[in-house]
Amino acid sequence: MKLAMQSRKSQLKMGETVAILFIFFILLTIGAVFYFNIKRASVTREGSEQFELKAVEITQSISFLPEAQCTESNVVKASCFDLYKLIALASLKNDPKIVRTYEREFGQSALTIRQVYPPGANYTIYENPPPQFNDASTTNIPISLYNATADRYYFGVLEVKVYR
């Protein structure tokens, strides 16, 4: 009789321990799922931040590209692109050698300069899209375009499209 009572008590105790362990593991699983979801969101956010920084870096690089900048007596003019330099660069954009040269600087992106006022042509000076891309970030920066032969400045926009 005493042995049977002791055995039932032990069974009850073991059942309790198993139930507590079960609840503990459920809570641990929920915690782990929550943690990994947060970690994934954080990694995605860091990825987009890096992508945005890359877009800013490319925009800065093109803004100070000597091959496109306006100069007067060797003095560089801020936020100004020489129209004839752009025409020359646009004519070379499909040359694989040129694409390879600029790939290190501009990566997988497209750089277009639009003449807004007076309305004029668009000049795509670099285009290197990946075969497949999920997203593209576009940055538009107002600039001046200088026509050296007419000695006129036009209002333009530098459009930087970065693919990922």
Added chain:
Amino acid sequence: MELMGLTIIVILIILGILFAIKFVILKKPPETKASFTRSQMTSNLGMAILQSTSKNCKGTDVTELMTDCAQWIETGGLISCEDGRNSCRYVNETVAWILNSTLVQWKVKYYVSAGTSKNPKDPKVFEFSNLKCKDNQPGNSELFFLPTDRGVMTVKIFICS
């Protein structure tokens, strides 16, 4: 005793979740690109507009037309362009056209103005705004100063954040 342990674990998990919500989920995303674009836009927009040569106004640039308009604002400006428009009308329509082709299309909130007087009731060379943006709101601004016979003309470019 086991219940005590379980309670402590639950409390720790709740604390962990609250900590994660506070520092990971509610963390504001960095606006590196937005802030860079805004600052570049404000400075470059003013420079590019002021430097632009008019399409059909005797080869004058926007700065000359604005200066003329500010000096003779009551008569609408002395410079008369090829198409018959005077400097004030020409510069107003040109700046409006540039803004409509760029910032309005990109849905950027802006406030752009130019004038010589600090009194807001006095006539301005031009004043444009988009999406209820005002210069007292948070954002980036850039000022350009042009000398005229009526004092210094201030061109204000303001991009709301």
